[in-house]
Amino acid sequence: MTDRPQLALAEQLCLPLYAAARGITRRYAEVLSAEGMTYPQYATMLALWDAPGPLTVGEIGERLHLDSGTLTPVLKRLENAGYVARQRDAADERRVLVRTTPEGEALRGRVADVPERVWADTGLQVSDARELRALLDRLLSGLDAIS
Amino acid sequence: MTDRPQLALAEQLCLPLYAAARGITRRYAEVLSAEGMTYPQYATMLALWDAPGPLTVGEIGERLHLDSGTLTPVLKRLENAGYVARQRDAADERRVLVRTTPEGEALRGRVADVPERVWADTGLQVSDARELRALLDRLLSGLDAIS
DNA sequence: CACAACTATATTGTGCACAATCTATTTGCG
DNA sequence: CGCAAATAGATTGTGCACAATATAGTTGTG
Structure with missing residues (x-):
């Protein structure tokens, strides 16, 4: 059996990556809890703040590598909190346009x-x-x- | 207002970390689905395979940075699948010792x-x-x- | 202009994560 | 010894992730 040091290294890379991502997310969540937000909700707002105009659900998903099964409930909570508004695109009724509200823009400063x-x-x-x-x-x- | 490039950089680090961890976990899950396993279940088995003997729930948690709220249901599924056995530690009835079964050891070769x-x-x-x-x-x- | 193929989002079901809380043990310490 | 504090694990409730599927709307082709 040949020695394959790269295999041992690969074995040891997935766990630190997994733990580090959760550790950082947990730290963000602790700080964001003052605003009643979760990390995925904050990430969604970052994507919207970064864009020049409204984004479709699919465009948010591209930026965060998330699909509609995850984003739809997150967007509903952000809408209930008053940070975003959703409306069907009149030009293509399959799409839903998501835009920040004035409250969503005000939040930007509070979490800067x-x-x-x-x-x-x-x-x-x-x-x-x-x-x-x-x-x-x-x-x-x-x-x-x-x- | 002073320029703070490290702030912009920090802004941009959490999202790639979050996306990369989920991306790798998703790839592992695709490959592991042949064995009917999820990534956290696989990670738990890695911790047990790596140890010289049985581990308590807390010791697994230290290695994976997970708490009992996450591990208890994962361990129950691994027990139902026949890969691990759980038993209270006779020396300290608060602790639960988790060990791999022969089926769990056989799995090790199949996912190597x-x-x-x-x-x-x-x-x-x-x-x-x-x-x-x-x-x-x-x-x-x-x-x-x-x- | 049908209409099948495609696209965008929503829904459903399973399995994590994690904070908060609960229960059963064990361990000081007076 | 007796009992408060600490510890280990389980339970509960909320919110992701994501595969699979459903639904509504659009587009290309004959």
């Missing part, structure tokens, strides 16, 4: 310092964060290329 | 090539995987140091 607070707590160096970001982008590209 | 298949598909270089692992470990250490 959340990422800084979370990442400062982790003690991760900016150079490490940059490197981590580059590696994750490479991994995501590889994953997207599969299907 | 799963990580290699998943990671090969991503096209990630071994050197990148090693670097990613190191950065995730640093992040996890930072997270553990908070609470």
Whole structure:
């Protein structure tokens, strides 16, 4: 049997990735709980704030790698909270346009310092964060290329 | 207002981490579905296979960063599938010892090539995987140091 | 202009995650 | 010893994720 060090390494990569993502999400959730928000709800708002205009459900899903089965209930909660409004696209009735409300825009300012607070707590160096970001982008590209 | 590039970077790190972890978990789940397993169930088996003897629920939780609220139902499904056995520790009746069954040990061989298949598909270089692992470990250490 | 194929979103069902709480044990400590 | 504090695990309730399916709307082709 040949030695395959890359196999042992691969074995050990999925668990840290899984644990790190949940750990960061948990930290965000702790800070966001002051606004009664969850991390996926916050991520959805980030996608909307980042866009110049309204997005369809599918466009939000592309940006977050989530499908309608996940997004529909998240968007309903954001709508109930008053942060977004949903309406069918008149030009194509299959689509639903999601836009931020004035309350949603006001929220943006109240949570502007959340990422800084979370990442400062982790003690991760900016150079490490940059490197981590580059590696994750490479991994995501590889994953997207599969299907 | 001062420029703070590290803030913009931090903003952009949580989403790739979140998406990459779910993307890899989804790929594992696709491959593991042949055995009727989910990723958390597989991760739990990895922890047990890696240990020299039985583990308590809490010891599995330390290794995977999960609590009993998540692990108890996962362990029940693994027990129903015949892969693990649970028994109260006679020396301390608060604890539950979890051990692999012969079927659980047989499973180990059947899923031995799963990580290699998943990671090969991503096209990630071994050197990148090693670097990613190191950065995730640093992040996890930072997270553990908070609470 | 039918109408089949396609597309966008919603619904359903299963299985995590995790906070909060509960119960049963065990362990100090006076 | 006796009992409060601590510990281990289970339970409960909410909110994702995601596969599979359903439904409504659109488009290309003959």
